[in-house]
Amino acid sequence: MTVLGAVGIHRTFHAGDRLVQAVDGVDLSVASGEVVGLIGESGCGKTTLARIMVGLDRPTSGTVVLDERPLLRPDGSVERSQRHRVQLVFQDPHASFDPRRTVGRSVGLPLRAGGMGRTATRARVAELLEGVGLDPRLADRHPGTLSGGQLQRAAIARALAPGPDVLVCDEPVASMDVSVRAQILNLLLDLRRSRGIGILFVSHDLGVVRRIADRVAVMYLGRVVETGASEPIWRLPRHPYTRALAGSIPTGSTTWRAGMGVPRLEGEPPSPVDVPPGCRFHPRCPIAIERCRVDDPVLRPFPPDVQVACHLAELATPAG
Amino acid sequence: MIDPALTGETRTADPAALELRGLRVRFGPTDDTQQGVLAVDDVDLGVRRGEVLAIVGESGSGKSTLLLAIAGLLPRSAAVEGEVWLHEREIMGLPEKERARIRGRRVGMVFQDPGGSLNPVLTVGTQIDEVLGVHRGLRGRAARSVTESLLARVGVGDPARRADAYPHQLSGGLRQRVAIAAALAAGPEVILADEATTALDATVQAQVLDLLVELVANEGVALVLVTHDLAVAAAVADRIAVMYAGRIVEERPAGELMARPAHPYSVALRAAALPFRPRADGVDERLPELPGRMPHAGGVGCPFAPRCPLAVDHCRAVIPELAPYEMGVVACWRAGEAQG
Amino acid sequence: MTRSGWIGAIGLGVLVGVALLAPVLAPGDPLDIVARALLPPFTDPRFPLGTDTLGRDVLAQVIHGARVSLIVGIAAATGAILVGAAVGTLAGFLGGRVDSVLMRVTEAFQTVPTFLLALALVSAFGASLANVVLAIAISSWPATARLVRAEVLSLRQREYVDAARMAGLGPIAVAFREVLPGALQPVAALVGITVGAAILVESALAFLGLSDANLVSWGGMIADGRSVIRTLPSLVVIPGVCVALAILSVSLVGDAAAARLAPQRQHAT
Numbered sequence: 016m017t018v019l020g021a022v023g024i025h026r027t028f029h030a031g032d033r034l035v036q037a038v039d040g041v042d043l044s045v046a047s048g049e050v051v052g053l054i055g056e057s058g059c060g061k062t063t064l065a066r067i068m069v070g071l072d073r074p075t076s077g078t079v080v081l082d083e084r085p086l087l088r089p090d091g092s093v094e095r096s097q098r099h100r101v102q103l104v105f106q107d108p109h110a111s112f113d114p115r116r117t118v119g120r121s122v123g124l125p126l127r128a129g130g131m132g133r134t135a136t137r138a139r140v141a142e143l144l145e146g147v148g149l150d151p152r153l154a155d156r157h158p159g160t161l162s163g164g165q166l167q168r169a170a171i172a173r174a175l176a177p178g179p180d181v182l183v184c185d186e187p188v189a190s191m192d193v194s195v196r197a198q199i200l201n202l203l204l205d206l207r208r209s210r211g212i213g214i215l216f217v218s219h220d221l222g223v224v225r226r227i228a229d230r231v232a233v234m235y236l237g238r239v240v241e242t243g244a245s246e247p248i249w250r251l252p253r254h255p256y257t258r259a260l261a262g263s264i265p266t267g268s269t270t271w272r273a274g275m276g277v278p279r280l281e282g283e284p285p286s287p288v289d290v291p292p293g294c295r296f297h298p299r300c301p302i303a304i305e306r307c308r309v310d311d312p313v314l315r316p317f318p319p320d321v322q323v324a325c326h327l328a329e330l331a332t333p334a335g
Numbered sequence: 336m337i338d339p340a341l342t343g344e345t346r347t348a349d350p351a352a353l354e355l356r357g358l359r360v361r362f363g364p365t366d367d368t369q370q371g372v373l374a375v376d377d378v379d380l381g382v383r384r385g386e387v388l389a390i391v392g393e394s395g396s397g398k399s400t401l402l403l404a405i406a407g408l409l410p411r412s413a414a415v416e417g418e419v420w421l422h423e424r425e426i427m428g429l430p431e432k433e434r435a436r437i438r439g440r441r442v443g444m445v446f447q448d449p450g451g452s453l454n455p456v457l458t459v460g461t462q463i464d465e466v467l468g469v470h471r472g473l474r475g476r477a478a479r480s481v482t483e484s485l486l487a488r489v490g491v492g493d494p495a496r497r498a499d500a501y502p503h504q505l506s507g508g509l510r511q512r513v514a515i516a517a518a519l520a521a522g523p524e525v526i527l528a529d530e531a532t533t534a535l536d537a538t539v540q541a542q543v544l545d546l547l548v549e550l551v552a553n554e555g556v557a558l559v560l561v562t563h564d565l566a567v568a569a570a571v572a573d574r575i576a577v578m579y580a581g582r583i584v585e586e587r588p589a590g591e592l593m594a595r596p597a598h599p600y601s602v603a604l605r606a607a608a609l610p611f612r613p614r615a616d617g618v619d620e621r622l623p624e625l626p627g628r629m630p631h632a633g634g635v636g637c638p639f640a641p642r643c644p645l646a647v648d649h650c651r652a653v654i655p656e657l658a659p660y661e662m663g664v665v666a667c668w669r670a671g672e673a674q675g
Numbered sequence: 676m677t678r679s680g681w682i683g684a685i686g687l688g689v690l691v692g693v694a695l696l697a698p699v700l701a702p703g704d705p706l707d708i709v710a711r712a713l714l715p716p717f718t719d720p721r722f723p724l725g726t727d728t729l730g731r732d733v734l735a736q737v738i739h740g741a742r743v744s745l746i747v748g749i750a751a752a753t754g755a756i757l758v759g760a761a762v763g764t765l766a767g768f769l770g771g772r773v774d775s776v777l778m779r780v781t782e783a784f785q786t787v788p789t790f791l792l793a794l795a796l797v798s799a800f801g802a803s804l805a806n807v808v809l810a811i812a813i814s815s816w817p818a819t820a821r822l823v824r825a826e827v828l829s830l831r832q833r834e835y836v837d838a839a840r841m842a843g844l845g846p847i848a849v850a851f852r853e854v855l856p857g858a859l860q861p862v863a864a865l866v867g868i869t870v871g872a873a874i875l876v877e878s879a880l881a882f883l884g885l886s887d888a889n890l891v892s893w894g895g896m897i898a899d900g901r902s903v904i905r906t907l908p909s910l911v912v913i914p915g916v917c918v919a920l921a922i923l924s925v926s927l928v929g930d931a932a933a934a935r936l937a938p939q940r941q942h943a944t
Contacts, residue, residue: 056536098843111834125842192393193607194625263541265566269590280538
């Protein structure tokens with residue numbers, strides 16, 4: 016069983032003369048055969064964390080481990096022998112393919128980089144495209160001539176080409192119509208089932224994450240504020256932010272305008288340039304008390320298998 | 336009888352604030368398409384003041400084109416036919432200048448990307464002042480005080496200071512509030528919102544949806560909300576119109592449509608939109624898929640037939656017209672037979 | 676290809692053809708005195724464009740001058756673009772200290788006007804054709820470097836570049852195989868300008884008598900004709916028009932090439 020893990024990840028950027036704490040001490044793991052949903056709003060650090068976990072960005076401190084061995088070399092690049100084991104699926108397939116190259120060349124790039132010959136690569140690319148439900152003849156087309164759904168399938172084929180154990184998917188269905196979205200999500204679920212691939216699914220869309228994730232981690236301003244098995248969290252979101260997030264998602268019910276549901280959060284997530292003292296959520300928190308302004312909460316375990324960073328997590332009651 | 340102009344509030348007797356009859360939009364021939372493309376095909380719709388009508392569809396359904404046609408924002412290559420009634424006047428038959436004046440006064444538009452509809456080099460206050468100057472003859476201090484009250488009404492805190500901000504200095508949610516204030520400035524009866532909350536974060540989207548619903552209730556405007564997200568439509572709309580291949584295929588009260596969608600396409604959309612269905616233990620529940628692609632408008636037979644699980648020969652031969660069905664209308668030969 | 680692209684291609688084709696066929700079209704040394712001096716154009720069928728102040732055939736000089744202009748233009752631009760693309764790619768892709776150092780060097784070269792730098796180099800090392808080419812190349816690579824760097828800076832953030840890194844390509848392979856080709860589109864337009872500028876600088880050096888004295892150059896012809904500009908302006912006008920047409924042709928072709936390199940954007944409908 017393979018496990019990709021992030022341990023104590025910090026990532027700081029310089030913005031002029033100020034420091035931006037994009038990721039501020041996060042632990043996260045994905046095991047093979049598991050779908051982990053990483054949720055948060057823009058600027059919460061989820062994409063930075065995902066990029067670090069695949070070696071596209073280096074942490075300021077902390078390590079990424081694969082099967083308990085460091086994945087990254089001291090210079091921040093991925094160990095060559097391990098590179099193929101963790102792959103990334105990007106959000107916008109039209110951006111993640113070189114517009115000048117055929118789809119087949121891009122999908123085959125990991126194979127060519129690994130030393131596979133031209134003919135063997137062509138045959139393997141055809142197999143890979145068929146494996147994600149695409150006509151292998153699309154290999155000769157340019158990315159601009161494929162639909163978003165087709166190209167995202169090709170992107171998944173490219174990620175599968177090196178034979179990874181873990182796929183990190185960064186908002187892979189964010190810009191897609193619902194019918195296409197379902198096809199892509201089903202494809203990911205099939206991969207998990209048929210090949211035992213572990214999936215880290217980064218998304219702002221709680222509805223999607225709730226449908227496909229076994230475990231979730233909710234991020235706010237660079238920290239994980241609630242994490243654990245998916246169903247218990249949605250049954251009883253203990254962090255007020257998770258609760259508000261769940262209450263913000265239209266569920267298909269028509270009771271919204273009748274004024275039902277959870278009180279709205281005021282304002283918007285602050286910029287990670289000025290992280291509030293104490294609990295970083297307290298300025299928007301509907302239940303914050305004096306302690307929250309000064310005392311930064313750490314993740315505490317709650318049964319069953321949930322961790323919450325909130326002083327008032329005990330007060331949560333099951334959603335109606 | 337009381338003059339409606341004096342009370343300004345005759346909700347029940349109010350005629351439609353906006354009504355479309357047989358609206359058709361065709362884009363002119365290009366290199367790719369020799370005959371041009373029919374984007375909107377024979378749409379009838381009406382919305383009253385104080386009412387939210389959501390138009391739901393996927394990309395290519397023609398929903399945004401329909402909205403732009405109402406707003407008069409389509410390029411010249413688009414041919415618009417049919418009637419658009421605003422404020423009890425048919426405007427498509429009017430001279431272009433007159434039409435633009437009525438639209439500017441009676442219709443406000445909110446786009447998906449507020450950054451795109453606000454001018455980056457002018458303060459947001461100046462931009463709203465300008466609208467007030469053109470449509471309500473307000474200038475200088477008078478305009479600014481109305482601008483500030485508009486900003487306050489859309490929930491922008493500290494409006495006097497924020498009016499002096501440039502768009503890039505505001506967060507995405509605040510920019511969208513400013514765009515809504517600008518859309519309200521001329522005092523319109525109809526607000527057209529094109530995916531107005533799609534680009535926003537979940538918690539901010541909820542705030543802006545609340546604001547729109549509140550404005551409809553308090554200001555008595557009619558809101559036409561175009562969205563790809565049936566769940567968003569269900570949350571805020573009184574009535575939902577589902578568009579497919581340029582046509583309305585079902586239009587019914589939101590509660591009815593969500594509880595018992597009658598058109599097989601509405602059924603498929605609802606299955607994809609409902610997010611919170613717990614999975615059975617240990618088994619992946621496959622998400623309902625809708626294979627195939629949406630055709631262009633204007634083919635033979637029902638445009639949904641090639642993807643429809645219920646399609647019979649008749650569906651492929653004869654296009655169904657909208658017919659009354661449980662408090663609304665549905666265009667389907669087998670309406671109500673699909674199981675969700 | 677656009678109509679202006681075709682016009683440029685025809686112009687460039689004529690230029691190349693004339694340069695290649697010079698020994699056939701105008702056999703012998705164009706610097707030989709063949710007739711009486713200052714013969715006006717269109718008066719003697721053997722010398723259609725007349726003769727210059729020393730009685731040399733103007734047409735033969737124009738034909739051989741095309742060779743010099745083309746050699747200098749292409750060689751200098753090639754050098755400038757190779758150096759500029761390499762420096763720009765490394766600076767933009769590697770960033771950090773490498774970028775700072777390379778960009779300071781680039782700016783140092785750029786603060787000296789191209790022509791002055793070329794003038795200084797040729798004065799110091801002698802007026803041979805090779806030195807002229809070298810001088811022009813050295814003084815014109817910074818523009819390419821800055822352009823490529825700017826392109827690379829925006830391209831290296833692209834997701835498809837990240838995708839290539841995920842595929843396991845090393846940083847140098849990513850920089851030169853994934854990023855640089857995307858940056859070449861604006862460079863293609865710059866090639867036209869650089870070739871044109873090189874032709875112009877060579878002409879100017881020749882005008883000042885600082886190009887290879889044993890070769891005919893359009894700039895040198897202008898310099899020679901200057902003294903008789905009132906009596907026989909064609910001696911200045913003819914080579915001047917040649918310079919202008921050559922520069923126009925290469926820049927039109929450069930623009931057309933840049934348009935061709937732009938990625939296909941036909942989306943599925």
